[in-house]
Amino acid sequence: MSETKPKKVDILTVAKAARVSASTVSRYFNHPDLLKPATRKRIDSAVRRTGYIRNRAAQTIHGIRSGTIGVLIPTLDHAIFAEVVQAFSDTVAEKGFTILLASHGYDLQREYAILRKFLEHRVDGVVLTGLDHDDAVFQLLDQQEIPCVLMWNHAAGSRFPCIGADNEQAGRMIAEHVLSLGHRKIACMFPPTDGNDRALARRDIVLQTLKNAGVSVPDAWSLTTVYSISESKTDARKLFSGLNRPTALICGNDILATGALYGAKAAGLSVPDDISIVGIGDFKGSSDIEPALTTVRLPAKRIGHEAGKALVAAIIDQETWDQRSLHCEPTLMLRHSARAVSVG
Amino acid sequence: MSETKPKKVDILTVAKAARVSASTVSRYFNHPDLLKPATRKRIDSAVRRTGYIRNRAAQTIHGIRSGTIGVLIPTLDHAIFAEVVQAFSDTVAEKGFTILLASHGYDLQREYAILRKFLEHRVDGVVLTGLDHDDAVFQLLDQQEIPCVLMWNHAAGSRFPCIGADNEQAGRMIAEHVLSLGHRKIACMFPPTDGNDRALARRDIVLQTLKNAGVSVPDAWSLTTVYSISESKTDARKLFSGLNRPTALICGNDILATGALYGAKAAGLSVPDDISIVGIGDFKGSSDIEPALTTVRLPAKRIGHEAGKALVAAIIDQETWDQRSLHCEPTLMLRHSARAVSVG
DNA sequence: AATAGTTTTGCAAATGTTTTCATAACTCTC
DNA sequence: GAGAGTTATGAAAACATTTGCAAAACTATT
Numbered sequence: 001m002s003e004t005k006p007k008k009v010d011i012l013t014v015a016k017a018a019r020v021s022a023s024t025v026s027r028y029f030n031h032p033d034l035l036k037p038a039t040r041k042r043i044d045s046a047v048r049r050t051g052y053i054r055n056r057a058a059q060t061i062h063g064i065r066s067g068t069i070g071v072l073i074p075t076l077d078h079a080i081f082a083e084v085v086q087a088f089s090d091t092v093a094e095k096g097f098t099i100l101l102a103s104h105g106y107d108l109q110r111e112y113a114i115l116r117k118f119l120e121h122r123v124d125g126v127v128l129t130g131l132d133h134d135d136a137v138f139q140l141l142d143q144q145e146i147p148c149v150l151m152w153n154h155a156a157g158s159r160f161p162c163i164g165a166d167n168e169q170a171g172r173m174i175a176e177h178v179l180s181l182g183h184r185k186i187a188c189m190f191p192p193t194d195g196n197d198r199a200l201a202r203r204d205i206v207l208q209t210l211k212n213a214g215v216s217v218p219d220a221w222s223l224t225t226v227y228s229i230s231e232s233k234t235d236a237r238k239l240f241s242g243l244n245r246p247t248a249l250i251c252g253n254d255i256l257a258t259g260a261l262y263g264a265k266a267a268g269l270s271v272p273d274d275i276s277i278v279g280i281g282d283f284k285g286s287s288d289i290e291p292a293l294t295t296v297r298l299p300a301k302r303i304g305h306e307a308g309k310a311l312v313a314a315i316i317d318q319e320t321w322d323q324r325s326l327h328c329e330p331t332l333m334l335r336h337s338a339r340a341v342s343v344g
Numbered sequence: 345m346s347e348t349k350p351k352k353v354d355i356l357t358v359a360k361a362a363r364v365s366a367s368t369v370s371r372y373f374n375h376p377d378l379l380k381p382a383t384r385k386r387i388d389s390a391v392r393r394t395g396y397i398r399n400r401a402a403q404t405i406h407g408i409r410s411g412t413i414g415v416l417i418p419t420l421d422h423a424i425f426a427e428v429v430q431a432f433s434d435t436v437a438e439k440g441f442t443i444l445l446a447s448h449g450y451d452l453q454r455e456y457a458i459l460r461k462f463l464e465h466r467v468d469g470v471v472l473t474g475l476d477h478d479d480a481v482f483q484l485l486d487q488q489e490i491p492c493v494l495m496w497n498h499a500a501g502s503r504f505p506c507i508g509a510d511n512e513q514a515g516r517m518i519a520e521h522v523l524s525l526g527h528r529k530i531a532c533m534f535p536p537t538d539g540n541d542r543a544l545a546r547r548d549i550v551l552q553t554l555k556n557a558g559v560s561v562p563d564a565w566s567l568t569t570v571y572s573i574s575e576s577k578t579d580a581r582k583l584f585s586g587l588n589r590p591t592a593l594i595c596g597n598d599i600l601a602t603g604a605l606y607g608a609k610a611a612g613l614s615v616p617d618d619i620s621i622v623g624i625g626d627f628k629g630s631s632d633i634e635p636a637l638t639t640v641r642l643p644a645k646r647i648g649h650e651a652g653k654a655l656v657a658a659i660i661d662q663e664t665w666d667q668r669s670l671h672c673e674p675t676l677m678l679r680h681s682a683r684a685v686s687v688g
Numbered sequence: 689a690a691t692a693g694t695t696t697t698g699c700a701a702a703t704g705t706t707t708t709c710a711t712a713a714c715t716c717t718c
Numbered sequence: 719g720a721g722a723g724t725t726a727t728g729a730a731a732a733c734a735t736t737t738g739c740a741a742a743a744c745t746a747t748t
Contacts (some may be wrong), residue, residue, distance in 0.1 A: 010704060011705060012705095020727075021727070022704090022728090023705095023727075023728065026706055027707095029724095030706075032725090034725085034726070035727090036727095039727085051487060053460065054704095054705090055404075055405070055466060056401075057401040058405055058703080058733090059400075059402075059704090059705065060733095061399070061402055061405065061703095061704080061705075061733045062705065062706050062732080063733070064705090064706085066401065068444070068465070071445075073722055076420070076426045076429055076433070077427060079426065080421045082421060082423065083421055089420070089446070089447065090447075093446065098446060098461055098462075098465065100442050100445070101443055101444075101445040102437065102442060103433065119397045120397055120398050120399065121400045121401075121442065121490055122399060122400065129646055143395060146398070190695035224414075228352040228628075228633050229633075233524045256464040258629065259632060262632050266634060278519060282571075285603075286748045287574070288574050288603060289573075312734085338706095354734060355735060363706090364698085366734090367698065367736075368697060368698075369735095370736055371696095371697085378695085379697090383697085398735090401734075402733080402735035403735065404703095405704055405705085405734080406702085408735090410731095431731075479732070518699095518707075538694045620726085662720080
């Protein structure tokens with residue numbers, strides 16, 4: 001690659017064109033206030049003429065920041081992660097950072113390997129998703145002393161600052177709401193929980209809240225369904241076609257709830273007249289679907305934005321940053337997919 | 345940052361621990377076949393003991409590949425782009441590449457600035473979205489002689505290899521299908537086309553195909569609607585509540601079509617009995633919504649995968665790569681949201 | 689043991705930039 | 719004009735790795 005370059009434009013090329021030294025050109029970019037205006041003008045012109053493009057790698061070697069941030073998520077294929085990454089990316093891009101993005105597909109071993117690769121690239125900081133990580137990941141972060149923020153969850157006393165919502169609170173809110181509508185024949189639909197502490201926390205607290213209210217969910221009504229409209233439609237349709245039908249279904253996220261709404265329609269049920277369906281997340285479209293979905297909002301955009309701000313602060317204000325976690329409150333969104341249990 | 349590092353582990357540290365030179369350690373990583381097995385073993389042990397993490401920046405300075413690929417998309421917030429980026433990322437990650445991801449929000453000037461930043465990072469290759477780019481972008485790519493692939497569209501004779509679907513073909517297919525069902529009172533809903541050549545191509549060919557069949561779309565039935573379920577639901581509901589109602593609605597993508605389905609429900613219409621609704625894209629959920637959406641499938645996963653393969657080939661096999669574009673065929677998906685125009 | 693051929697390894701220079709320190713250039717005051 | 723103080727700039731060393739070439743080490747043959 002380098003031997004086929006017709007002309008090599010480096011800082012020396014610019015320096016020659018401007019009749020200054022390379023160190024002056026470097027100052028032009030990094031400490032322009034140290035230069036005379038006339039010198040600045042000459043260099044500016046030389047940079048344009050030569051088409052020089054700075055080499056971030058050479059800066060990085062000096063321990064200068066690479067200007068990159070490693071973003072590690074389970075998958076981009078779930079809209080909610082795409083949304084939070086977009087907000088995060090917008091926030092850090094505003095401060096001149098570029099993100100390195102990788103996904104581990106809920107495989108925490110893979111997460112460790114990706115983190116090492118990020119460290120090879122000397123990222124200035126890292127954002128991980130959720131609280132649950134291989135201990136080797138935490139060790140590596142400590143060892144390398146790299147700024148890190150955990151995104152999406154909130155939990156007091158976590159090892160690194162976390163920016164997100166309290167999944168237990170969200171789960172409790174939706175379960176309590178369904179109970180407050182009088183439902184006692186309640187089914188649950190949650191995604192697999194391996195490598196997914198968000199889903200696990202929600203499921204456990206939902207079941208606990210129901211149990212504390214004297215409601216036990218039969219095994220046949222406790223579904224594990226992959227994150228897919230198609231799968232949840234199929235599972236919901238099967239559930240609603242049984243002889244013994246619940247009056248309410250709590251879904252672990254709004255994609256599952258969307259599929260369940262479609263499944264109810266396909267089973268010939270009217271929502272919420274025949275079956276109440278609720279979700280968690282308040283994803284795009286949740287308020288527009290017919291009927292509008294009752295759910296708990298997890299503010300993805302805000303989470304991404306705050307995580308971006310926190311990590312930039314950690315990188316830039318290393319000495320003064322106070323490592324504070326931030327809890328983004330979940331909000332109960334009462335809409336039209338759930339109603340009080342019927343007395344008939 | 346560097347002055348607070350408690351211990352600096354570089355290649356010299358490893359060399360000392362293994363009692364070899366730094367160049368031998370370098371060979372261990374890059375040309376292990378040149379080393380005696382015993383030497384390899386010693387170095388391997390020293391790498392583990394010291395916790396050394398290679399510095400990609402130092403490699404990059406040598407004109408060695410940075411191991412990064414720049415990915416430039418309009419936004420991650422549209423599920424279809426998230427899907428294609430995930431497939432692309434998986435494909436290149438398999439070959440050891442990490443993606444730098446940035447979004448330009450349909451602002452082609454911003455795209456140029458982002459591309460420059462990618463070049464500062466000395467990415468090994470770049471993937472852009474669509475065919476339409478500021479000419480400065482093309483000039484910069486030519487000048488820097490960096491491998492580039494255009495993703496999402498297919499057009500013969502494009503300046504760089506493109507991997508995607510023919511948007512004109514997709515638009516023609518869906519328009520012809522609606523015509524073949526006998527519809528002549530047809531409305532259209534497309535997103536804004538600034539900086540979005542995909543949407544423009546689809547809209548133009550849809551209108552052209554209708555026109556060739558003697559169907560003219562009244563201005564009041566030619567909607568421009570932002571990419572949002574909420575907006576399209578509102579616009580569709582308004583359209584369907586008018587005194588003069590179309591028998592069919594062609595939407596420029598499946599998100600708009602999804603919102604239109606919700607809008608029809610909200611307007612008290614039955615789909616497809618009262619109004620046929622079709623889309624383009626076959627997004628997630630399009631086959632599961634009730635009624636299942638008739639649309640043209642653009643194979644996002646395949647596009648992302650093939651684009652990743654093509655770019656990796658361009659980077660690795662620079663001399664032999666033949667720069668071929670690839671057309672991923674759109675597929676007409678006949679489902680339940682459209683039917684023949686009623687004779688009553 | 690001597691010689692020829694092959695393999696392995698180290699030295700030194702290179703890559704592109706940044707920064708420290710010394711010196712040159714400039715400005716102001718007497 | 720001379721001297722003191724301030725500003726601007728260049729030379730050289732540094733950062734972490736890679737690689738070409740020479741020399742050391744090893745192996746095989748006579």
